[in-house]
Amino acid sequence: MTAGPRMGFFTDTSVCIGCKACEVACKEWNMVPQDGPLRLSGTSYDNTGALGASTWRHVAFVEQQRDDQGLRWLMSSDVCKHCSSAACLEVCPTGALFRTEFGTVVVQADVCNGCGYCVPACPFGVIDRREDDGRAFKCTLCYDRLRDGLEPACAKACPTDSIQFGELDELHERARRRVDSLHEAGVADARLYLEDEGDGIGGAGAFFLLLDEPEVYGLPPDPVSTTRDLPTLWRAAALAAGTLAVAVAAAFAGGRR
Amino acid sequence: MSASGSADGDRRNGGRRGGPVRRVRGSMVPEAEFRSYYGRPILKEPVWTWEIPWYFFTGGLAGASASLGLGARLSGNHRLARSAWTVAGAGVTAGVPLLVSDLGRPERFPYMLRMFKVTSPLSVGSWILAATGPAAAGAAVSDLLGIFPRLRRVAEAVAGLLGPALATYTGTLVADTAVPVWHEAGRELPFVFAGSAAASAGAAAVLSTPAAHAGPARRLAVTGALLELGAAQAMERHLGELGEPYHQGPAGRLARLAKTCTAAGAGLVAVGGRRRRGLAVTGAALVLAGSACERWAVYKAGFQSARDPRYVVEPQRARLAERQRQQPEH
Numbered sequence: 379m380t381a382g383p384r385m386g387f388f389t390d391t392s393v394c395i396g397c398k399a400c401e402v403a404c405k406e407w408n409m410v411p412q413d414g415p416l417r418l419s420g421t422s423y424d425n426t427g428a429l430g431a432s433t434w435r436h437v438a439f440v441e442q443q444r445d446d447q448g449l450r451w452l453m454s455s456d457v458c459k460h461c462s463s464a465a466c467l468e469v470c471p472t473g474a475l476f477r478t479e480f481g482t483v484v485v486q487a488d489v490c491n492g493c494g495y496c497v498p499a500c501p502f503g504v505i506d507r508r509e510d511d512g513r514a515f516k517c518t519l520c521y522d523r524l525r526d527g528l529e530p531a532c533a534k535a536c537p538t539d540s541i542q543f544g545e546l547d548e549l550h551e552r553a554r555r556r557v558d559s560l561h562e563a564g565v566a567d568a569r570l571y572l573e574d575e576g577d578g579i580g581g582a583g584a585f586f587l588l589l590d591e592p593e594v595y596g597l598p599p600d601p602v603s604t605t606r607d608l609p610t611l612w613r614a615a616a617l618a619a620g621t622l623a624v625a626v627a628a629a630f631a632g633g634r635r
Numbered sequence: 636m637s638a639s640g641s642a643d644g645d646r647r648n649g650g651r652r653g654g655p656v657r658r659v660r661g662s663m664v665p666e667a668e669f670r671s672y673y674g675r676p677i678l679k680e681p682v683w684t685w686e687i688p689w690y691f692f693t694g695g696l697a698g699a700s701a702s703l704g705l706g707a708r709l710s711g712n713h714r715l716a717r718s719a720w721t722v723a724g725a726g727v728t729a730g731v732p733l734l735v736s737d738l739g740r741p742e743r744f745p746y747m748l749r750m751f752k753v754t755s756p757l758s759v760g761s762w763i764l765a766a767t768g769p770a771a772a773g774a775a776v777s778d779l780l781g782i783f784p785r786l787r788r789v790a791e792a793v794a795g796l797l798g799p800a801l802a803t804y805t806g807t808l809v810a811d812t813a814v815p816v817w818h819e820a821g822r823e824l825p826f827v828f829a830g831s832a833a834a835s836a837g838a839a840a841v842l843s844t845p846a847a848h849a850g851p852a853r854r855l856a857v858t859g860a861l862l863e864l865g866a867a868q869a870m871e872r873h874l875g876e877l878g879e880p881y882h883q884g885p886a887g888r889l890a891r892l893a894k895t896c897t898a899a900g901a902g903l904v905a906v907g908g909r910r911r912r913g914l915a916v917t918g919a920a921l922v923l924a925g926s927a928c929e930r931w932a933v934y935k936a937g938f939q940s941a942r943d944p945r946y947v948v949e950p951q952r953a954r955l956a957e958r959q960r961q962q963p964e965h
Contacts, residue, residue: 428675438672469811471758472746491746492739494682495757498812498941503679512739593948596672600951604813605754611821612753615807618825619799625833625858626702626799629851630710 384481385524386583387533387541388549389455390556391595392568394540396453400435401426403535407520410434411508428596429456431506434517435532438595454595455532455541458483458504458517459572460583463603466496466505466516474514481546482519482583490514501579501601519583546583553587565589571597578602671944678813678941686737688934690730691805692927694764695832696839697726698801701771703836703855705795714848715840717778722839723794724775727768734764756808760801767801770794802832809937815877815947816940817933823870827929830866833859834897835926838919841904846912853904853915856922860901863929864894877946880939881932889932897925 404410413432418425422439429436440452464483467475474489475496485505492512496505505516520530528534533543542549553570560568567589575581578601592599671677681687704719735744747761771794777787806828810821817824837856841849867890871878880886903918940946 430679440672465813468752468754469757471750471752471755471761472743473750473752474746489746489749490740491743493747493757494737494739495755495808495812497679498681498814498817498937500679501813503677506679507682507739509682509739514739591670593670593677593944593952594672596675596677596944598677598947598951600955601813604811604818607818607821608754608811611756611807611810614810614822615756615800615803615825618803618806618829621826621862622699622799622802622829622833623702625829625862626699626706626855628858629703629837629855630706630712 382479383545383547384583385519385544386460386481386546386549386585387457387519387530387543388553388585388587389457390540390542390553390587391452391454392540392556392560392565392587392589393538394437394453394455395538396423396437396439396451397537398437399535399537400455400532400541401433401437403531404435404517407523407531408434408518410515429458429502429504429506429516431508431511431515434458434515440590440594442590452589452594454586454588455536456595456597457532457584458519459502459579459585460517460519461603462575462580462582463606464579465499465501465603465605468603468605469495469499471495478521478524480519480521480524482521482524484518484521485514485516487513487515499604501598501603549585553585556587560587572601578606669945669948671948675944676942677944677947680938680941681812681814682739683934684737686733688930689927690733690737691828691930691934692831692835693726693730693733694805695802695828695926695930696835697723697730697771698767698798698803699829699832699836699855699859700726700839701767701774701791701794701798701801702796703840703852704774705791705798707851708791708795710851712848712851715844715852718840718843718852719836720771720775720778720791722836722843723771723798724773727764727771731764731768756804756811760804760808763797763800763804767794767797770797799829803829809933812937813947814937814941815950816874816880816936819877819950820870820874823866823873824933826866827863827870827933830859830862830864831926831929834863834901834922835859838900838904838922838926841915841919842923846909846915849915850909853908856904856919857901860897860904860922860925863897863926867894867929877940877950879946880936884935884939886932886936886939889928889935893925893928893932895925896921896928900925 410432424439426433426436436456438454442450460482474486490513507514529543533541571588572582572585700719700723704716707716735741752758770790774790777783803825806824809817810824837852840852881890900918900921903914907914
């Protein structure tokens with residue numbers, strides 16, 4: 379496996395029009411089955427609700443009533459972040475989750491045994507188990523298309539270039555220029571999310587330009603990969619096991635009473 | 636995150652508001668207002684079902700019983716050793732099917748041993764179980780049938796020494812997730828599970844051993860119960876507001892029941908002692924129930940914690956605020 383440059387997504391939510399072409403293109407290309415009964419969430423035009431085993435792109439709709447500027451719409455296409463420090467991959471006991479030559483994180487369906495450990499490990503609530511199938515599924519960043527030199531289906535379908543695919547380094551530069559130009563244009567709320575390699579997940583392969591705090595879009599404001607704390611966690615387990623052994627030994631110290 | 640802009644300016648609007656003004660543990664910064672996407676969860680709830688808390692119980696019971704069995708053998712208390720090894724063998728024999736049936740693809744259970752990954756407590760635990768399980772079951776069968784005595788000694792050593800790891804890795808397993816009530820209790824959970832395992836192993840041996848031989852089992856039940864209660868208390872104190880699930884809903888009820896059963900049971904075992912076997916047996920049954928309820932409380936608390944985005948957003952906001960206070964430029 380020759381590792382090329384790391385590939386990823388830059389999702390510029392400032393130009394998202396909420397058309398859901400990304401959701402449809404993803405479903406079509408990846409043959410992702412229907413995700414529960416068709417419905418509107420009852421809260422704006424979001425009908426997928428959240429990312430899951432059968433929703434790999436999710437368009438969020440936020441309606442904000444602001445005192446001074448009237449109504450504001452925020453739309454954002456969410457996706458797996460393909461974290462540099464990916465908790466799902468690290469806790470996977472079978473090795474079904476792996477890192478590809480493009481730096482993306484993919485589940486091998488022929489290896490996954492459906493243990494479900496990746497599900498609560500993800501700090502973004504992305505990956506989930508498909509209950510009728512039993513295995514875990516999530517965005518593959520169109521691994522098959524990438525291997526054929528194509529861009530992912532969602533980026534291809536996006537009519538406004540809100541979803542941009544490319545080499546991560548180049549996307550970072552483009553994103554910084556975009557934030558600067560938005561600030562100059564008076565959009566002071568624009569900020570980048572998950573572009574910093576010093577953050578708790580070591581930076582993401584899919585990062586975002588947001589117009590409000592991440593939690594408004596259903597994203598964690600300061601995600602940390604749970605496996606960062608593993609040395610502490612294992613030390614506690616060893617100490618506890620030692621304590622248990624001592625407790626057993628002590629129980630025999632009093633003889634056969 | 637190179638957050639910029641005037642987010643504070645319109646903090647009163649947009650998103651879903653929820654929760655009163657509150658302070659997050661470890662932070663002097665009161666949270667102005669909690670915002671979320673229509674109150675929807677950020678994390679996914681675990682997909683695990685009832686098999687998992689029962690496995691936590693049976694695995695802990697088996698692990699601590701194996702150690703108790705080894706101790707009994709070494710101290711020459713062969714009657715107690717028989718009880719402990721029988722329980723250990725039964726515990727792993729019940730535990731493995733529970734684990735297999737919780738898988739989305741049970742027929743792929745052997746894939747658990749495809750690799751050894753230290754970053755995955757489930758991988759490490761599978762190997763611990765793969766070594767301890769056959770050893771404990773083999774030791775029990777060998778003891779009951781009186782066959783292969785030399786092999787039994789090896790099996791008892793393996794299972795007895797790995798038993799504590801089998802009893803505690805499950806605490807680390809749940810702590811190594813993004814679920815706040817589990818992850819933030821990573822230092823205490825293995826102790827809760829160790830205490831719960833020791834208490835249940837002692838109690839099971841009290842139930843299955845004549846009082847004259849059950850002294851070490853009674854002592855283990857009581858010290859285990861004290862460890863379980865103390866560690867759970869420490870965990871809840873350390874969690875602060877993140878520990879709310881242990882006081883609300885199903886997890887709250889189970890946690891209360893666990894404490895009551897464990898405390899009352901340990902008291903009865905201690906008072907009953909060698910002479911009043913009726914009291915000791917009643918106490919042991921309560922300790923067992925308390926241990927099972929404790930695992931169920933931890934399990935249920937994880938679901939309640941994952942469901943509420945407040946437990947994700949508020950500590951992370953406090954962390955960001957703290958970082959920004961230390962480095963004002965960022």
